[in-house]
Amino acid sequence: MNLLSVQDLQTHFIFRDIDHQLREAKALNKVNLTLNSGQVLGIVGETGAGKSLTAQSICGLLRPPAKIVGGSVTFQGRELLTLSEDEINTIRGAEIAMVVQNPRSSLDPLTQIGAQLVRLHQTHTGGPLAGSRKKALDMMQAVGIPDPEGRFTAWPHELSGGMAQRVLIAMALINEPKLLIADEPTTGLDVTVQAQILDLLNELVARFDMGCMIITHDLGIVAHYCDQVAVMFAGEIVEQGPTREVFLTPAHPYTQQLLAATPERLQLGVKSQLGGQPPDLFNLPTGCLSQDRCTLATEKCGAPPPLIEISKGHLARCHFVKPAEKGRSKSNE
């Protein structure tokens, strides 16, 4: 059983515009993901591809006008989308934890960081206060905050960005979650700190045997830190697979274009920038969503592309992908 399994998740923004016309932006279309304990999954894609929205949908953090209109999210065999607010509150922060970008504004400005850690532990785990305090200090130690005793009474504004991100990771991990979702955990941090934080995340994932989902724009981070990678485009996962395999033999044309557009390859003169625009979410094309900017597109792309398993655990959503081994194909071509 997978730790987390997302099936055909669809999230739309449904609202009335100024003319009171009902409009629907199809922000997530058929997201399929799986994640196991001890794995790090990187989700990459351009801005607006739905990376953060996927994370928020999984945790039930959507606010109107965003609405989940279809699909399922199972976590440890339990369906999350039908849970009530009270039930999901016992999972959020306890079994599924999130680390977001902007670490400094994610902390309550009027509470000392030690107290924030203790509160969070009390909310989900409970027990005597002294135990929570000990746990908080242990976690601060574990995420590499120097002098945890001294920093226990520090205020959020006294922390640097890197320290604040460490505090957030400590807060995320204090209840020993099974799944950690890191939404651009290193945006706004310089490269040295970025490497420290990601090394730390990797180490903690191994130590606590969690599943970890890292959302990022940075393909370098994915190549370096993730076991699995999922490429998103226009609210779809177009390709998911083991990082090495996806990077060396990208199956989906969009992934190929994306990888070709990295600065290193540009310098080698291999390929140029990505052209075109993502499709209009209010008015999606029928069939393949990337047909407008795909060099391979033919008239058969007007039909929805099937999700094809190329090899074990490596899937892509494209008409032109051929399953390497016989059988196992979900294609209906």
Add this chain to the structure above:
Amino acid sequence: MTGRSPSNLWTMARLGNRIRGISRLSPTATAGVIIILLFGVLALFSDMFMPHDPVSSFTDRILQPPSAQHWFGTDGNGMDVFSRVIYGAKFGFGIAIPAVIIAVLIGVPVGLIAGYRGGLLDEVLMRIFDGLRVFPSIILALAVVAATGQSLLNVVLVLGFLDSPVFARLVRSEVLALRSSIFVESAIAAGNPTWRILFLHLLPNSIQGAMAQTAVRAAWAVRISATLAFLGVGIQAPTPEWGAMIRQGAEFMVSGQWWVAIFPGIALILLVFGLNLFGDGIQDILDPRRRVSK
């Protein structure tokens, strides 16, 4: 926290610095604090300062002008005006403080919930409070106290209730800005139930403006309660309340016995002035944009 003496000394030194810093930052607030403290001491320890019983009459010394024996003179019942003015401070604080506390206890939670939930609930609550504010507060207070019965408790309750929209509005506007901030979203993502988000995260972050208003609203409560007593609603005549005393003295003003009304009037003005100074000063300190650069 463990009480280590060096850290205690350090804290005290820091507190001293803080007080000095505030008094330099806002001389207005300091002046206000001094006036309020003065009246506070008078109210708390009035027995020590009153030369006579405020409600016993010297039947042989009716309407005497200020003298060495009766500093502020005597009123129409032969009661010592000085003692009565001092005793009146008890009513000033005794009405204003509970009224503001009630206003905060009603207004702040309503503002928190209305601001956080939004939508229809927000609309309904805010329209009810707007409705309260449409009526001139004196008229409404008069009507309610007259209808519910003449007692000090009723005056306090009515003033507290009438003043709660001020706090609700202030807190609501802060919460509206805070509810979509990242730390609140993080708190939701960490699995906090709504009441924890409201009272542990939003309340401390949104209460600042409301707290700065408490002194100004206390001044309002002192003024309105005195007005009610002057109009003969709530507190009745022989009680040494400033508004009631001014009313009693008013009829003697035309016949030249000015001291009966003037002295409680001065006390009333001073206390309201002090509270307002303090309130304004606090707002200046809390809002750097209002600070005058020197």
